[in-house]
Amino acid sequence: MTASVPVTAGLFELGADGSGHLLGGWCAACARYHFPATTSCPYCSAEGCETRRLGERATLCLFTTVVNRPPGYSGEVPFGFGVVELPEGLQIIARLTETDAARLAFGAPMRLTFVPLHLDDEGRQVISYAFAPLEPT
Amino acid sequence: MTAAVEIAGVGIHSFGRFAEQTVVDLGVAAVRAALRDAGIGRGEFQAAFCGTVYSGVAAGHKVLTALGMTGIPIVNVEAGCASGGAALGLAVEAIRSGRCDCVLAFGMEKMPKGIIRSSFFEPWREAAGMAVTPAYFALRAQRLMRDAGVTREHLAYVSVKNHRNGVDNPHAMFRKPFTLDAVLASPVVCPPLTLYMLCSPNEGAAAVVLRRASGERAGRVTVRAAALRSHLPGSVLGEHTPMCGLPDDAITSPTGLAARAAYAEAGVGPEDLDVVELQDTDSARELLSCEELGLCAAGDAGRMIDERRTDMGGPLPVNPSGGLLSKGEPLGASALGQIVELYWQLRGAAGPRQVPGAKLALGHTVGRGANASVIVLSR
Numbered sequence: 001m002t003a004s005v006p007v008t009a010g011l012f013e014l015g016a017d018g019s020g021h022l023l024g025g026w027c028a029a030c031a032r033y034h035f036p037a038t039t040s041c042p043y044c045s046a047e048g049c050e051t052r053r054l055g056e057r058a059t060l061c062l063f064t065t066v067v068n069r070p071p072g073y074s075g076e077v078p079f080g081f082g083v084v085e086l087p088e089g090l091q092i093i094a095r096l097t098e099t100d101a102a103r104l105a106f107g108a109p110m111r112l113t114f115v116p117l118h119l120d121d122e123g124r125q126v127i128s129y130a131f132a133p134l135e136p137t
Numbered sequence: 138m139t140a141a142v143e144i145a146g147v148g149i150h151s152f153g154r155f156a157e158q159t160v161v162d163l164g165v166a167a168v169r170a171a172l173r174d175a176g177i178g179r180g181e182f183q184a185a186f187c188g189t190v191y192s193g194v195a196a197g198h199k200v201l202t203a204l205g206m207t208g209i210p211i212v213n214v215e216a217g218c219a220s221g222g223a224a225l226g227l228a229v230e231a232i233r234s235g236r237c238d239c240v241l242a243f244g245m246e247k248m249p250k251g252i253i254r255s256s257f258f259e260p261w262r263e264a265a266g267m268a269v270t271p272a273y274f275a276l277r278a279q280r281l282m283r284d285a286g287v288t289r290e291h292l293a294y295v296s297v298k299n300h301r302n303g304v305d306n307p308h309a310m311f312r313k314p315f316t317l318d319a320v321l322a323s324p325v326v327c328p329p330l331t332l333y334m335l336c337s338p339n340e341g342a343a344a345v346v347l348r349r350a351s352g353e354r355a356g357r358v359t360v361r362a363a364a365l366r367s368h369l370p371g372s373v374l375g376e377h378t379p380m381c382g383l384p385d386d387a388i389t390s391p392t393g394l395a396a397r398a399a400y401a402e403a404g405v406g407p408e409d410l411d412v413v414e415l416q417d418t419d420s421a422r423e424l425l426s427c428e429e430l431g432l433c434a435a436g437d438a439g440r441m442i443d444e445r446r447t448d449m450g451g452p453l454p455v456n457p458s459g460g461l462l463s464k465g466e467p468l469g470a471s472a473l474g475q476i477v478e479l480y481w482q483l484r485g486a487a488g489p490r491q492v493p494g495a496k497l498a499l500g501h502t503v504g505r506g507a508n509a510s511v512i513v514l515s516r
Contacts, residue, residue, distance in 0.1 A: 077266075081266075
């Protein structure tokens, strides 16, 4: 089995069993989360945000399908693409594992997963985060 | 009392594909046409502002170098899809401040085909397949369908309407009418959006000469407002394409902010407008723009289309030029292309596209940054 590497550092962390967590920023000044984590709060401008794990469950807000390979991307198409809301009161842009928009619905429960993108120069599998329907479709 | 600013002349290089011409060639053509229209030449404008995104270093300088019209301050302005609007706004301010009597605003672009590749996105977002602009458009379209009674047929109709208008525009890239069925049956790009519901990035240039209004002039067109705004934080589908947002639908969009500022500056409201050119990068964007500009109530975009309110002959024609759906979108030129069209509309010189008796007009662009520009003109 080839090693998996995140598409960029700081976006999510992976456990030994393949599970993982997205990493968000928490602003103590305005008590809100953002993603990806940054030290300055993008909402209230306060400094000193801390990095926290975000929940693995979400609800689906909006969804579409990417049919044509977008610029700078060498992975597979089609793939799902949408907005999910996390329990922390945060909406994030995410890939979806379901490619058929007709099989998705507003408010559907979703769970965090990881999807392969491409192999890097050292032959390692580069992965990114995605959300999958909680119930098998 | 600040000085009134009038449009002295306009020029355009048609929007389309021009393999034999450089971006500087396009800019030169538009600037020459505008100066000729204004009846002025070298030494008769005191500053120039050039809107462009992809033309590289000092592109505006290269245009004016080719024309032998340098020595004045030349500033290149990048504000995404609103670059031309930003250039016009700076030109207006240069006159209102009393620093200049006559200023040139122009914009040009030469863009590759297909989905726009933008250095705006970090490389990892491209590698993750998340630098996919039409997917963001599609999510906004789905939100409109969820919240504003908009159907796929409404989206298709916007494209039908704009392509019908574009048939009469010699400066448009696409001059062929489409049926509703043809739009719906065109290839799906990102559902609910099909190919014919999306505009094409392309090539073109536009230029506007502004001067301080003095004395009497028949049919004078004045710039009543030129507002530029960026986004407020927190909107997950904002044009700044963030990775996150807050579950709050009440965050005013950059278009809403710019519109509010422009209406206040001009002392008018959306109900006073006679003709509008607005951002229709995709069909849903036109409807969203209508809501954000106050041309219809929030949630009423579907009904506005059902009632054909924005058709030629309707109470408020939108995109009589054919919009970006017909013209294509050369980023730096698109906002000024709208101003060229609206100037002709207000002068009664728009030929078969003329909105009869138009006296008050609005131009709107919005995009990457986020940036939104709203310009109000009156005769």
